[in-house]
Amino acid sequence: MADKIKILAISGSTRSSSSNLNLINAITKLAADQFEVSVFDGLTGLPHFNPDIDHEVVAEPVASFRKQIRAADGVLICTPEYAIGVPGTLKNAIDWTVSSMEFSRKPVALITAALSGVKAHESLLGTLLIIESNMTSETQLVISGVKTKVSGDGEITDVHTLESVKKLIASMTAMVNGNAPVELLVAPVLY
Numbered sequence: 001m002a003d004k005i006k007i008l009a010i011s012g013s014t015r016s017s018s019s020n021l022n023l024i025n026a027i028t029k030l031a032a033d034q035f036e037v038s039v040f041d042g043l044t045g046l047p048h049f050n051p052d053i054d055h056e057v058v059a060e061p062v063a064s065f066r067k068q069i070r071a072a073d074g075v076l077i078c079t080p081e082y083a084i085g086v087p088g089t090l091k092n093a094i095d096w097t098v099s100s101m102e103f104s105r106k107p108v109a110l111i112t113a114a115l116s117g118v119k120a121h122e123s124l125l126g127t128l129l130i131i132e133s134n135m136t137s138e139t140q141l142v143i144s145g146v147k148t149k150v151s152g153d154g155e156i157t158d159v160h161t162l163e164s165v166k167k168l169i170a171s172m173t174a175m176v177n178g179n180a181p182v183e184l185l186v187a188p189v190l191y
């Protein structure tokens, strides 16, 4: 059997009983035959992004984060929405990759799982595409009302959500393997 696809999963919530972490666990189980998932646990250890300290040699947590993205075949981001936006800790982490371009041509799946999530999703999708992530319409998904759709023990209990997540896994797999025609999303014209 071919090697499994190495996925670096990032939860935009650092809450101990996070629904987004439950979702990552659910995807890890659903895609156990295709994905080898490692969960990034260093979000809160990253310094606040500042271009003045974004030099050739960066702080160790930043270097480690960048290395983990580079080593992955794809990145899965599951995040809540806070105050109609992207959680600051997650945006901070992504800002650390802009100059070093780890997301450029990297297959990425984005799920925004929140009460609503639409605004954060739109914003983060724009960010990921402008930093040249490879994404398809099926590797991005909003799960509104996530707490009624994903259980604490990592099961997706809503049938429509389960279908969409299965499509996301299949599209991510096809994109990483390059063995299926996938139409990539294009970055919005922002300025």
Ligand SMILES: Cc1cc2nc3c(=O)[nH]c(=O)nc-3n(C[C@H](O)[C@H](O)[C@H](O)COP(=O)(O)O)c2cc1C
Pocket: 013, 014, 015, 017, 018, 019, 020, 021, 079, 080, 081, 082, 083, 084, 085, 113, 114, 115, 116, 117, 118, 146, 147
């Ligand atoms: C400070 C704060 C602000 C929030 N703002 C929004 C919001 O604007 N839109 C939304 O859909 N959900 C919002 N929520 C709800 C969270 O997105 C929701 O509880 C989500 O499930 C949290 O993710 P987690 O379970 O992975 O921690 C907010 C929650 C908090 C704590």
